[in-house]
Amino acid sequence: AQSVTQPDIHITVSEGASLELRCNYSYGATPYLFWYVQSPGQGLQLLLKYFSGDTLVQGIKGFEAEFKRSQSSFNLRKPSVHWSDAAEYFCALGVWGNEKLTFGTGTRLTIIP
């Protein structure tokens, strides 16, 4: 069975600083990978996705993520965070032929002035 691990439960970053959120997965083949963001009391918004091809993917709101097969990782990055980026971030995995997404436990991002 597939799984997703987000090792950091909570990260605090200063506004304007760079950000990297970690995501590791376990699956026997190349999965589909997603990053979603959830603001308090809200549903999930898709930031970016990796299906195949270029391992560096660009998303909305200035986010990017890099798929590294050798490390089974799909880390999310942003060069300069804004106060509005404070939210919960979820990494998710999908598998061809299986309709469900498997989510990690999330990383809560706090931005300090």
Added chain:
Amino acid sequence: DTGVSQDPRHKITKRGQNVTFRCDPISEHNRLYWYRQTLGQGPEFLTYFQNEAQLEKSRLLSDRFSAERPKGSFSTLEIQRTEQGDSAMYLCASSLEPGAGEQYFGPGTRLTVT
């Protein structure tokens, strides 16, 4: 495109009562999903519809839970004889793409069982 909508947004009920939630997917999306999210956790898959057919159910979906999608449009999720452990956010998502393609999520229904 008005997005995925869910109703109600919040529901407080007493243990043992039945509750029903509604999800309206993006109009042209034929795939609809239900997930459950408890505090401090990521969403967990409950069930999936393609048009009106319920094609997959998680073991999390006990016999107190039932979901329908009549005519392949909106969907309902009913929980009978609610328990305190059912307290969670229930998320609905829809998709046009097969096989774990991009899923669009609604705002969720937060259920509190007292």
